[in-house]
Amino acid sequence: MTAENGFEIVRDDLLDEDVWLGETSKGLRVRVVPTDRFHEASAIITFRYGSTDLGFRSEGSEHKSPEGVAHYLEHKLFEDEEIQVFQRFAERGAKVNAMTGFTRTSYHFMATDRVLENLDDLLALVSQAHINKENVDKERGIIAQEIRMYEDSADYRLFFDFLSCLFPVHPVRHPVGGTVDSIQAITPEELLTCYAAFYRTGNAAMSVAGPVDPHEIMAAAERCGLEAGGSPDSVWPEDLGPVETARRELTLQIPRHKVYMGVKDRTLVPDAEDRLRRQLVTELLLDRLFSASSEIREDLRQRNVADDSLSSTYMSDFNFGFLLVDCETDDPATAIDGIREALFRPVTIDEDHLERVRRKFLGKYVRSFASVYNLALSQAHEALEGIPPFQSLQRLASVTGDEVVARQQELLRDDSFACVVGLPG
Amino acid sequence: MLTAMADAFAGFRLAEVEGIPVLWKRDRRFKTFRFSLIARRPLDERAAARSLLPSMLLQGTERDPDRPALARRMEMLYGAAVLPSTSKIGESHLLRFSLDSVAGSHVPGEPDLLSDGLDFLGDILARPRLENGEFATGVFRREQVQAAHEVRALFNDKMVYAGQQALSQACAGEPMAIPEHGGVAAIEALQPADPERARADFLQHGQMWGVAMGALPEEGSLERIGAFLTALPARSPEPVGDPVQVEPRPARADVERANVQQAKQVLVYRVPWTNESRTWVARALFASMLGGGPHSRLFREVREKQSLAYYAHAAVDRNKGLLQVHVGLDESAAERVQVETQKQIEELAAGRFEPAELETARAGLLSTLAAIDDSIGDRMEFTSRQWLLQQDRTPEQQAELYASIQQDEVASSMDGVWLDYSYLLAPQATEAKT
Numbered sequence: 078m079t080a081e082n083g084f085e086i087v088r089d090d091l092l093d094e095d096v097w098l099g100e101t102s103k104g105l106r107v108r109v110v111p112t113d114r115f116h117e118a119s120a121i122i123t124f125r126y127g128s129t130d131l132g133f134r135s136e137g138s139e140h141k142s143p144e145g146v147a148h149y150l151e152h153k154l155f156e157d158e159e160i161q162v163f164q165r166f167a168e169r170g171a172k173v174n175a176m177t178g179f180t181r182t183s184y185h186f187m188a189t190d191r192v193l194e195n196l197d198d199l200l201a202l203v204s205q206a207h208i209n210k211e212n213v214d215k216e217r218g219i220i221a222q223e224i225r226m227y228e229d230s231a232d233y234r235l236f237f238d239f240l241s242c243l244f245p246v247h248p249v250r251h252p253v254g255g256t257v258d259s260i261q262a263i264t265p266e267e268l269l270t271c272y273a274a275f276y277r278t279g280n281a282a283m284s285v286a287g288p289v290d291p292h293e294i295m296a297a298a299e300r301c302g303l304e305a306g307g308s309p310d311s312v313w314p315e316d317l318g319p320v321e322t323a324r325r326e327l328t329l330q331i332p333r334h335k336v337y338m339g340v341k342d343r344t345l346v347p348d349a350e351d352r353l354r355r356q357l358v359t360e361l362l363l364d365r366l367f368s369a370s371s372e373i374r375e376d377l378r379q380r381n382v383a384d385d386s387l388s389s390t391y392m393s394d395f396n397f398g399f400l401l402v403d404c405e406t407d408d409p410a411t412a413i414d415g416i417r418e419a420l421f422r423p424v425t426i427d428e429d430h431l432e433r434v435r436r437k438f439l440g441k442y443v444r445s446f447a448s449v450y451n452l453a454l455s456q457a458h459e460a461l462e463g464i465p466p467f468q469s470l471q472r473l474a475s476v477t478g479d480e481v482v483a484r485q486q487e488l489l490r491d492d493s494f495a496c497v498v499g500l501p502g
Numbered sequence: 503m504l505t506a507m508a509d510a511f512a513g514f515r516l517a518e519v520e521g522i523p524v525l526w527k528r529d530r531r532f533k534t535f536r537f538s539l540i541a542r543r544p545l546d547e548r549a550a551a552r553s554l555l556p557s558m559l560l561q562g563t564e565r566d567p568d569r570p571a572l573a574r575r576m577e578m579l580y581g582a583a584v585l586p587s588t589s590k591i592g593e594s595h596l597l598r599f600s601l602d603s604v605a606g607s608h609v610p611g612e613p614d615l616l617s618d619g620l621d622f623l624g625d626i627l628a629r630p631r632l633e634n635g636e637f638a639t640g641v642f643r644r645e646q647v648q649a650a651h652e653v654r655a656l657f658n659d660k661m662v663y664a665g666q667q668a669l670s671q672a673c674a675g676e677p678m679a680i681p682e683h684g685g686v687a688a689i690e691a692l693q694p695a696d697p698e699r700a701r702a703d704f705l706q707h708g709q710m711w712g713v714a715m716g717a718l719p720e721e722g723s724l725e726r727i728g729a730f731l732t733a734l735p736a737r738s739p740e741p742v743g744d745p746v747q748v749e750p751r752p753a754r755a756d757v758e759r760a761n762v763q764q765a766k767q768v769l770v771y772r773v774p775w776t777n778e779s780r781t782w783v784a785r786a787l788f789a790s791m792l793g794g795g796p797h798s799r800l801f802r803e804v805r806e807k808q809s810l811a812y813y814a815h816a817a818v819d820r821n822k823g824l825l826q827v828h829v830g831l832d833e834s835a836a837e838r839v840q841v842e843t844q845k846q847i848e849e850l851a852a853g854r855f856e857p858a859e860l861e862t863a864r865a866g867l868l869s870t871l872a873a874i875d876d877s878i879g880d881r882m883e884f885t886s887r888q889w890l891l892q893q894d895r896t897p898e899q900q901a902e903l904y905a906s907i908q909q910d911e912v913a914s915s916m917d918g919v920w921l922d923y924s925y926l927l928a929p930q931a932t933e934a935k936t
Contacts, residue, residue: 091608092533114531117873163796167862170869172795189872215809222812225763226830231658330761332654370573385557385648386655405651433577436609440580443533443604449876502761 084109084291089467092446096456096466097291099298103305105278107298108456108466110286112449118192118287119453122203123183123461125308126275128253129396130180132312133274139312142271143262144248145220145255148177150268152216153208155184162202171195179249180394183457187450192289196297200283204302206272213265221257231329232403235337235499238327239401242495243341247316249397279307282460286452313396317343319492328502334409338416338496340489342398349462352393354472358484359391359400361476364434365424367402373419381408382415400488409498417496421489426478435473442469512888513896514713517724520731525885526714526723529875533608535616535716536878537727538600539627540886541708544742545593545677550649550684551696552595552704556586557645558697561638562631575622579615580604584622590682591890592821593745597704599627605717616719620730627705628733632698642694650689653681660766664927665828668768671756672923676746678822707740711889716878745822747775748922755924762929764812765833768826769843770923773916775823779893783900784907784915785818785825790863791850791912792816792843793827797862799846800827810835810842825919833928840924853913860909871901 079086084097097109131142155162155175166173171188173195184203188195227233233252241250254260281303285294320341329335346352367374367389377383387404402420406412445451459466510516514525522539543552562568566575576582582603589596601619606612630637657663666681673679683689712727719726750772773785793800793816800814811831818825829839849855874880874897881897888895895903 115873115876117869117876163801164862167795167797168858168865170865170872172866172869187873189869218809219805219812222764222830222832226660226812229660229762229764330657332657333651368573370570370577372570375568375570384651386651405655433574436579437577437581439609440582440604443580443608447532447534447878 082292083295087466091470092443092467094446094467098460098466099291099295101278101295101298101301103278103301103303104307105298105301105303106282106460107295108282108284108460109289109291109294110284110452110456111289111291112286113288115287115449117187117189117449118285118289119185119187119450120192120196120199120283120285121183121185121453121457122199122281122283123181123457124203124275124281125180125461126182126271126280127178127180128251128255129248129313130275130311131248134310134312135274140270140274142267143255144251144259145253146263146267146271147182148254149216149220149260149263150206150271151175151177151182151184152220153213153268154202154206154272156216162198165198166195169195173199177253179253180396181458181461183454185450185453192285192287193293193297196285196294197300200297200301200303203276206269206276208265208268208272210265213263213268217260217263220254220260224252224254224257224260227252227254231331231335231499234327234329235335235403235497236401238325239337239339239495239497240399242322242325242497243320243339243399244316244397245321246314247397248313273304274309276303277306277308278303279305280309282457284453284457284460286449286456317345320495323495324498326498326500328500331499331501333405333407333501335403335405335499336409336412336496337401337403337499338413338494339399339401340420340493341495342393342400342488343490343493344487345396345398347395349395349464350468352395353464354476355484356391356393357472358476358480359393359488361434361481362424362485363389363391363400365426365430365481366419370433377415377419380415381411383412387416413496413498417494424482424485426481428478431478438473439470442473511894512885514715514885519712519724519728520734521737522710522712522731522734523889524712524714524724524727525889526718526727527881528718528720528723529716532605532716532878534602534604534878535714535718536600536602536882537616537620537623537712537714538598538882539710539712539731541597541704541710542742542890543595543597543704543708545590545595545680547680547688548700548703549595549680549682550688550692551700552597553588553683554645554649554689554692555597555697555700555704556588557649558637558642559586559626559630559701561641561645563625564629564631565625567631572626579618579622580609582615582619582622584619584626586626588682592819593677594742594821595682597708599623607717614719616723617726620726624730624733630701636695636698639694642697646689646692649683650686653683653686653689660762660764660927661828661830664766664768664925665826667758667927668770668826668923668925671754671925672770676748678745702735705735706737709739709742710737711886713882713886715882745775747823748772750920751922753921753924755926757926757928759930760927762927764830765836765929766927767829767831767836767839768925769840769921770925771825771827771847771919772922773818773823773825774918777891779891780903780907780911781915782818782820783903784911786867787860787863787904787907787912788850788915789816789818789825790866791855791859792846794863795866797859797866799850800843803846804829804839804842808838808842810839814839825916833926836926836928844921847916847919851913851916851919853910855909857909860912864904864907867904868901871897871904
């Protein structure tokens with residue numbers, strides 16, 4: 078690591094990449110990946126504020142929000158009429174967008190020219206909330222249309238039904254955008270209260286990757302008008318107990334049955350590095366069970382338990398975690414029994430398998446540097462979590478087969494399991 | 503065998519190897535490389551067999567007898583993707599055999615991942631696991647059923663489904679109406695010998711070319727590719743004709759009812775087909791002004807001012823001669839959106855737009871072209887499209903063409919545009935409006 082004018086510079090020799098780490102005088106974390114490998118630059122500012130942030134303590138009392146407020150706020154800031162955000166970015170040929178997730182809201186642009194002007198506009202649009210009754214009411218119809226579009230997706234419906242089985246009270250059970258009903262309760266006052274609480278320098282991180290000068294990026298970050306301040310005292314209901322609804326059915330207009338099944342993670346890991354390690358170990362477990370090279374997956378296919386539609390994922394953050402397996406099937410009972418049995422049967426991991434998986438993950442990691450957007454996004458997220466750059470390969474090299482086996486025993490518990498069956502209707 | 507050709511095309515180097523044109527560009531900015539061998543055939547009744555072929559080829563080879571064995575070999579190549587795939591471009595069917603790998607220089611021991619990957623690709627392409635000259639019946643039947651399931655499942659993505667339905671109805675009787683996958687009925691009618699026939703047909707009669715880009719080895723890339731191409735059978739390529747055109751006729755409309763909350767509208771306009779690039783560049787600018795993003799007429803008028811839709815996009819298809827408008831909306835707004843879309847097309851075609859609108863559309867397209875070298879996949883696709891069109895232009899030259907288009911050219915580029923078909927996927931609960 079080296080230092081230059083307020084930046085720390087971290088280098089990875091294998092990848093031939095540098096990341097510059099800094100912080101503005103108001104506490105906004107900044108990372109820059111200056112590289113001439115790309116003609117395009119990508120910039121992201123991300124806030125630790127997502128759909129699960131439905132409660133926080135303020136001045137001695139607890140504020141509660143309706144579902145969908147983080148997404149609504151993203152829409153309102155993003156469609157700021159004062160700076161005609163779309164038009165100004167478009168005139169410079171820049172592509173701009175925003176997204177809200179369970180725990181984060183991010184705003185980003187991609188541009189081949191006039192990067193600093195675009196960055197000033199990006200930071201300006203998150204630094205002030207031009208919110209009034211008229212523009213909030215107008216946005217409600219557009220957001221309702223977006224929600225209806227999502228609700229037309231069988232997978233979206235099944236996914237959130239599955240989460241509501243796992244989590245009886247935790248807000249991860251709610252759709253990110255809320256529902257058409259829940260957004261009716263969102264007022265200008267509510268949006269301004271949440272904006273004031275979460276849109277602060279200490280609750281955000283910014284990253285820019287591409288052909289840029291880190292010092293100019295830092296100067297732009299210093300111009301950012303966000304209020305100084307840290308993360309609010311968010312409150313989530315504790316929801317680490319057994320699953321209460323182990324099976325549910327949902328009739329949908331789908332051509333075949335769909336099953337969503339999996340387990341709730343019953344432990345939370347506050348430390349970000351520990352959480353990333355746990356994420357990796359769980360991904361190795363899923364790879365052992367369900368990757369294309371797995372004889373376990375092939376056995377499920379040969380026995381007509383699960384076909385090629387089978388997919389698996391593990392999602393976790395500081396306030397929730399779950400493992401999900403889904404597939405289409407003509408025989409949901411056989412699919413659920415067979416996949417559940419595969420999930421719970423103790424795995425073995427030999428050194429050959431670990432070597433293949435390490436190679437595969439190394440290739441995936443190197444590939445992730447092929448996209449300037451991925452570079453900016455990953456650095457913004459790592460900055461927000463306080464993770465140093467370039468730790469992935471060390472993490473991967475140190476994982477053992479025993480860890481994967483132990484993780485399966487910890488995660489796969491009978492009373493953590495739930496499934497949802499989508500019935501063709 | 504290498505044969506001399508013009509040594510550059512669209513910014514790539516060009517040589518004929520084993521009778522096949524190969525375009526390649528070594529670019530050390532990247533840590534990965536990609537090679538694709540592409541074969542083109544007309545889109546016809548063999549679409550189902552052709553689309554089933556990639557999944558059949560991934561069931562095993564003479565060397566790696568089953569899917570886990572193939573997957574393990576890919577893992578040992580640092581997760582290289584060694585994959586066949588098919589796609590539809592206008593009224594053509596393309597079969598791609600691609601190797602997408604990290605460069606050996608970025609992994610321990612610096613292995614020759616181009617040679618290793620091409621060996622593997624050669625196994626999949628030329629030495630699939632066959633029994634008596636065809637894929638095993640049991641394997642074929644399972645993949646046939648899987649393919650039919652996957653096509654039915656397209657309904658789960660309403661936007662894709664609506665687009666597919668609209669095209670198949672708008673272009674009924676033309677090759678364009680055939681979906682890339684051939685359709686459920688065609689898949690279910692396949693026989694075990696059909697995929698192997700499709701493989702032989704592609705390799706023997708396909709119009710074929712290779713493209714490579716990225717962190718290729720400093721020396722010997724072309725020789726390695728040549729060694730791979732020797733695995734191909736003797737070839738007699740057949741040309742693919744121009745797209746079918748139809749005479750203007752009264753607009754047709756259909757409403758399909760389904761259990762959806764948000765309606766999807768697809769308007770299919772015909773534009774006279776031409777091989778003249780300047781016209782298509784002007785049309786791309788026209789489509790961008792109409793519905794190419796938040797700066798466009800449809801976004802500003804239909805979504806923002808009149809709140810008639812959640813999204814509204816427009817795009818031209820040069821390979822067929824279509825202008826398509828896709829809208830997500832409440833069913834009650836469908837008629838008004840159609841009227842407003844027609845009005846905006848007429849306004850633009852009459853030249854009634856501000857210079858700033860054109861410049862914004864141009865800035866977006868120029869920015870995309872300026873960034874095209876940042877992605878191996880995008881740049882290879884650009885070069886392949888240039889090869890298909892036999893249009894030897896680099897991204898920079900294409901950008902110059904975009905920069906030179908005048909306002910009146912954009913307006914007149916859509917002369918002769920006509921609405922052929924309107925499709926609406928709408929909720930079951932209410933009556934049709936169109």
